[in-house]
Structures are given as structure tokens and as C-alpha cells.
Amino acid sequence: MSFDLQPTFRALADPTRRDILKLLSQDDLTIAEVAQQFDMTRGAVKKHLTILEEGQLITVTAKGRERVNQLNPDAIRPAFDWLSFFETFWDARLDALKAAIETSDSQNESPSND
Amino acid sequence: MSFDLQPTFRALADPTRRDILKLLSQDDLTIAEVAQQFDMTRGAVKKHLTILEEGQLITVTAKGRERVNQLNPDAIRPAFDWLSFFETFWDARLDALKAAIETSDSQNESPSND
DNA sequence: TAATTGTGATACCATTTGGTGTTATATTGA
């Protein structure tokens, strides 16, 4: 039963929502406070916050009549881990580069995927 | 001039496209070969490949009448780096957890890939 | 109590997205 990455990646696939995450990394904010930072109606911001909540990237707590939105950084991990799979390939290239530099004249074969 | 993350995150925000990336991490494939792996027409797969190409996550090379699609792992880095900003917060929590427990006995490893 | 404020919910619109099917073009191979 693997974790469903889709809601996470979906939530991350919008620049406004990524900006909101950065904002919330500094402060917990109400909907109105978030909306204040964007050239957009509260309704539009609320929609983004809902999608972020569905991706569990934020948690929302009722505080009187306000809703405080809080970053949930842990939810970013699965996406991060997924991407880190490809780190291998960066390393492979770096290793190849290192090897090429270090050997510099005796090594000639680099059987990479071509 | 900061790199535009949008085409990258957009390309990553679809499960089919993420699967294609995994596929291409093992082999360079033509459109038909990629399409063979999915319950979807070639046309639909081609659209996904175009979006992946727009995000520079793959490179396409003409080889006779075929188009060979190749993974470009470097293009994943910017997204990876963006997410790594939040690593700070995981570390903060982990440090707090470590401090709270103090008698560690580690358990981990559940590599969830989509 | 009444007025104000923060939010949820809904209806609505334009655009994008994911998908299909068809047709056209270029390359390969007999």
C-alpha cells in the first residue's frame, strides 16, 4: 500500500500554491492574511488552500471564527523522496566526470547510455 | 533571472508522466515503445511526452523515422532543490524528536515509490 | 441587540487538460 503521491504533486503544481507554502513556512496565517499577499480574491485563495489541505501540505485549525493555516512540512517528504530516486543519475554523471578528470589519459572507455 | 519551475512541476503532476520517467530511467524508448506500456493510445502518450519535453525532463532525438525519448535527469534538480528548502523543517522536527526521546532505537526504510 | 467580520458554499465562466480518432507525411524495406 504505497502512499498516493498524486494529491501532493497536484498541490505543488501551481506557483500560487508554492508561494503560499513559502509564506506559511514563516508564519501560520488565516485565509484573509494569505489572501492579502496575492492579487486574487479570498475565494480563489481558499480554493488553493483547500487543494493544499487535500495534499496534506497544510493543516487547518479553527480558532474562533478564523481558520489558521499551518504548514505541514512532513507531507513534502514523499514527493522529495520520489524525486531523489533520480539523484542516482546525477551522481552517476558526477562520478563519470570525476573518473574522467582523475584518470585524464589512461582511461578511454565510457560505456554510458548513448 | 530565476529558473522557471512551472514547466517542471507541471510535468511531474501526472502519474502517467511520472511512470514514463521511471521507464526512461531504464531505457531510451520510442513513442510506440512507451505507448506499449500503457492502456492508452499513442496520441495520448505523445501528448504526455510533449509536456515532459517542455519541462525538459526528457530529450527527443530523431533516429530515422523514429523519435527516441531519453531521460534528462538534470532537469529534476530544480524541483528537488525547491523541495529541499523544507528539509530544514523536517530536521527541526527530527532534532526535537531526538532530544525528546534520547534513547534511540532506529527503525526506518519503507521506500514508497509510485 | 445590531452591525461587522471571517469564513464556507455555491453558481457560474473561460481555459486547460487528458483523452480519442482521423488524416497526412516521412522513412524503411521489398
Place this chain on the structure above:
DNA sequence: TCAATATAACACCAAATGGTATCACAATTA
């Protein structure tokens, strides 16, 4: 040359997306 193949390009459709405007309701405050 001709047939088969791999793809591009296009029209088309249903659904999702990003946005607005508006109304209703609960909590605060005068």
C-alpha cells in the same frame, strides 16, 4: 515503385482547473 511503419498534426470531447461574484452563517464587538 509500392506497402508498411512511426510519427505529427489536427479536430473534437468531457472533465478539471483557476478564477469571479454572491449569499448565508457563525463569531466578535459596539
